[in-house]
Amino acid sequence: MERKVHFKKFLLLNLLLVLCLPEAFAQKTVSGRVTDAETGETLPGVNVIVKGTTRGTTTDVNGNYKIELIAEDKILSFSFVGYEDVELEVLNQKVVDVALKVKSTLMQEVVVVGYGTQKAKDLTAPIVTVKGNDLSKQVTSNPLNALQGKVSGVQIINSGVPGSGASIKIRGVGSVGDYANPLYVVDGVFVDNIDFISPSDVEELTILKDASAAAIYGVRAANGVIIITTRKGKSGLPVVSYDGYVGVQMPVNILKMASKNQYITLLNEANANIPGYIPKNPSDYPTSTDWYNELVRTAGINNHNIDITGATDKTSYSIGGNFLYQNGIMDAQNNYQRYNIRGRLEQQVNKNLKIGINTIISNYNKNIPNSDAFFGAYVNPPVYTVYDPTNAEAYPVKFGAPQKYGFGNQYGNPVAAAYYADNFEKGHKEVFSIFGEVDIVKDILSYRVAYNQDQDSWNQRYYTPQFYVGGSQGVTKSNLTKTFGNSSKQIIDNLLTLKRTKGKTSYTVLFGQSTRIEKRETLSGYANSVPGYDDQSKYLVNGSFRDRNAYDAAERYNGLSFFTRGTLNFREKYLATVTFRADASSKYQKKWGYFPSVGFAWNISQEGFSKLNAAFSNLKLRLSWGMLGNDNVPSNSSVILGQTGIGSSGVFGDNLVDGMGAQTVLQNYLRWETVTEFDVGIDYTLKNEKLSGEVDYYHRVTNNVVFYAPIATGGGVAELLGNNGKVLNTGLEFTLNWKDEISEDFNYFISFNATFNHNEVLELNGREYIPSGYIRGNYTTRTAVGHPIGSFYGYEIDGVYKSEGDALKDPVSQAIKDKGYFKYKDQNGDKVIDDKDKVYLGSAIPWLISGLDMGINFKKFDISLSIAGQYGNKILNAKRMNRDVFSDGNYDEDFYQNRWTSSNKSSEYPSAEAYNSSFIQQANDFFVENGFYIRIQNIQLGYTTDKISFIPKFRVFITAQRPFTFFTYKGFTPEVGGSPISSGIDNNVYPMQAIYTLGLKMMF
């Protein structure tokens, strides 16, 4: 009996042993080789570790490894600095070869450059990329507004009007004229503005800042290029995402105007010494009206976006829809509504041919507010009521009329002006492109042909109903103007690209040809006595058949270019780019221009200087020089054109006789405006991958600058288009980025950028200076050699006369010398104040533009803050310089508080009486004010979760957009644009808005 039991145990043990034996005896050796996935080169020093243990080895100089595994070992982990970790399950293999992929850091990213892409590390020029996600954080209707303060060298000027875009200047005012805008390329199509794109559609926005980078785009790229790529499908599972927000817009920084009592005090002070003036009494007027308060309101905004993107190995697609509704802050019918549909498809037809099609369709309609209403709110005396039931002549609504209190016809009730405006516009835009790429020799020679079209059409209906308020504010017959317009831009590109790689050296050569055809035309009709019963009755055909008019206008432009570019990458260390272009434009009389550019870069971190490599993971020195032509200027006719129409037709008795006149001054021969730019820069990233940045010095000369300059009289026209001189913009840009992790779920980043820019006119063709900024008898700006373009030119103020005696004692004579008047500085010491005592008072161009971005991610929460600022620019407060026509108009409260009076002898502000005189109302440093500002662009707080069952990624966020701006300028906004020889002249009365929203983003 005992023998049986022992035998069973023995058998069991043996069985166990047998079972265990393979494992006990499965101590095996696994070997293999580790290589770089892209280049195929072997990688020495790679760590090979058994996951979950401390056992491991490294690859030898040939990339080979050998490791002993025991039975429990299942997974091998391979890791190496700069490469992505790989984990592999080892089952029965004895040989495991691994190819490691380079880790995607900034330098490895692929950047869109002109007509192609390049690795960021191969760039020889300053190029900045902003991700779509960073843009869509900003609550704006336009991607440009979202860029403010984020990129060094880029200055963005916003306006408050809903649906209106921003104006953008890259590296100072390079070109002159309103035509200093950069070129926008949206998915390969050149467009003039990107108002129609929602920030959520943008996958990536690249800014090519200098001539050598923009060289490949040539024409119109002289002021930089902004390349926008809309969302494209990525391989993997299709992604459906929704993001949207709802919010409110509140007017901010509204200039405080004087109240009734303050206004009456000022009026009486100003006119005390005018014979025949009867002092006014506040009790003569019914109320104190704050016109701005009456005219603004809080307005809602909401935006919704849906995207579906996906790809397979042969196809990639992306479809999206966007809806935006933005109500306006003027308390009248004004709003902007836009809906877009976007579709993009790329297909690899066979191994040699790829085709693609991309369409963006955008529809909008807007009710445009009457901006005169805000002007009215600025000038109207604050003394009468908005509504006045006793105003017998007013109809249909009993608005109050300033004329009842003796004010002239230059004043009109602002609320009425806003109320009776009926200006509706709707439009439609299609950006369409189709391309085909053929691999003639696989990976070596390819050819691409692309056709792009940007088509716009718009209808505007401007209706004025029959109404009357008072004075000349009213119309006895309703009238209607309807405008139909369309524009189209067509571009055909042919590109031939050659790529060769030999070991660590590679080069590409590109030959290209591009043809551009642009046309724009409008047709308008006018009729009066059109019934305003409803929208369906507002048609010209319903109006009187008398006095019907029709007008049309058109513009056309053709361009042709040939270009070639070569890039060379020698051992990843030395990089070169050479571009040469020949461009022709129908706008210039000298048609062809030739533009070369070169760029070099040295990847110092690849040299193997060990001390350097210990500090920097990336260090690159860049040098570039380029020349570009700009033809984004008005077209010029070489011949004198006839002028027809009623303005050129004489009337005899009551008979109009058709006439045709012309200017009697010759047109200028217009040549290419060119930009020549030199840039040297350093890109760096510290070894710890926490600190990175760029420093750039640039020197950019714009030659043959094209703009309208005033000319001496006798020619029948006040200004002529011409090549007027040379302008220099030079400066330093730098960016610093810091990001760090405090713990696994707590990280933060800080990013700072600043640009110092110096602008100077180098030459003016044949003239000592060009005056501009004409305000009633005076030119307020002067463009002269050695000074910034469009500098303000006027008198420096040396204090305010304290008394009549003080004034008489002063040996210097000026047109008016009395208490409360400015004492202008006698610059040349000749004891007479005249034109010779005018000096340069600064310019509208800031010398420092800067921005700061910060963010913290903590667990599921994130918070980010964006600040932007500008310093060194001046603004001419033209709103205050209007007291000839509006001599009894309202004053701003700041003037009331600070004006010179005998009890407050200010040395900076004039008295109310002096303020009205034309002697004070000239360019001087009281009206030329400091325009600096610091603004909190954006604060966002968000929460992201992936816990919701069917929504893999869900984020909710609240945002405050532009909640706070600090500036000392006595106006509504320190952002004032204008044509650069008369820039910074502020007549802007539209208040800015802060927008507060609650948003949602979901990805499925």
Next chain:
Amino acid sequence: MKRTRLTLLLIAALLAISSCDDFLDIRQEATLPTTGIDYTKPENIFLSVSAAYSKLRSWDAHTFPYIGAFEIASDNADKGSTPEDNPEMKDIDNLNFQPTNGLINGLWTGYFDIVSGANYAIHQMPLFVETLPSQTDRDYAIQCQGEAKAIRAYAYFNLTRLFGRVPIVDTVLSSEQLASLKQASTTELYNFIENDLQEAIAVLPDGYTKEWGGRISKYTAMAIKAKVHLYQAEWDSVASLTDKIIASGRFKLLDNFREVFSLDGENSKESLFEIQSSTLGKSSGDAAYLDYGYVQGPRGNSPANMQGWGFCTPSQNLIDFYADRGEVVRPATTFLYRGTVTPEGDSIKSNCTNPVYNGKVYTPSSQNRWVYNGYGFDHNIRVIRYSDILLMYAEALIQGAAVPLSSGLSADDAVNLVRFRAGLDNITGVTLLDIWNERRAELALEEDRYFDLVRTNQAATVLASKGFVVGKHEHYPIPAAQMQLNPNLTQNTGY
């Protein structure tokens, strides 16, 4: 293979470049080059001349700055409107002429625009003369050129009176050339003006058919020339020209003084030169009117089509002047008092801003149909009337002109014709002062007074209370803005 491909590409590129001139050479849309006119068609002759006439319809040259510099600066009128309105006009009223005054700059640019329009027409005519087949048409072209010359002469006459020294521009120039012109002296300017008028008189017709109201005839040119000589005290020429005008028998004084300034009295037998303004019978849209009447309309009046800005109000000095002379007819038309009802039935409310307004630009409400309200849009500017001719004739005779005359009028006769129409008694042995005062009474508020005072050397005494400075205020200052555009311009003395 690659090499062939590249070569083909290069050849294609070269071909493309050479054939693309047409593609790149496009004219601006919706335009016509001036050389695109068909010079063989006689109906195109008048196009450029019509455009020259249209330049007369200018805010700067013939509306707001015009009433300021020619009348408000004188003793006849005050600025008007509210006391604090428009400091620039206030400066003009007070003879505080500043080079930076925008109204003064407007006068310069406004008149030079007229010169430019006239120059264009003058230079177009020879192109027609070369190609027109028939002699009648060629003569017509020369005649039209005469009209343009008269317009140019008129513009330069005003420029010379206003500024004294201005550059002479008589052809198409480049902008560099315009910026390097020098000012001509007053003598050179008057020679240039007289030459233009001489050539015009030689080719212009005596008159036109009724639908050409305001078109310049031979007698218009003579009337302007007579004035030009008047300002140079060249009495023989004044007498000779005015005599011819009187002797032609084409002109006469209207019986009713009020009718002269009414809509019915436009382009009448009394009119020698009128700047046209018309709403073309429309109530809105494009029209060809001046605001000359509107800026002088009763301020604060109602209804809306009976009010205006209220500038250039008659001065107390002028009211007293008429009272001292015992006049009734002329003040009744010249003055529009608030708190009264006009003979045509319109009331000027007593709460209007100013006590009295310019009655010569008054238009009854039945004739003010313009949709944006306000009055006087159809009111022409009477630049030279027959009564002016008669008074110039008389003055020349008293100053001792010794040329053969054919009108048969003595100086007394001429003056008395004017006085009779004004309901005044005859004068015998008329003196210069009588004539000058008669000029004031007849032409008050018609933009004649300020420079009339200057030329007769009365300004120093008459305008002493305004601060007239001899050697300075005879001319306005050269605008500072113009001196910045043309560095060769030099300022007038005293500024």
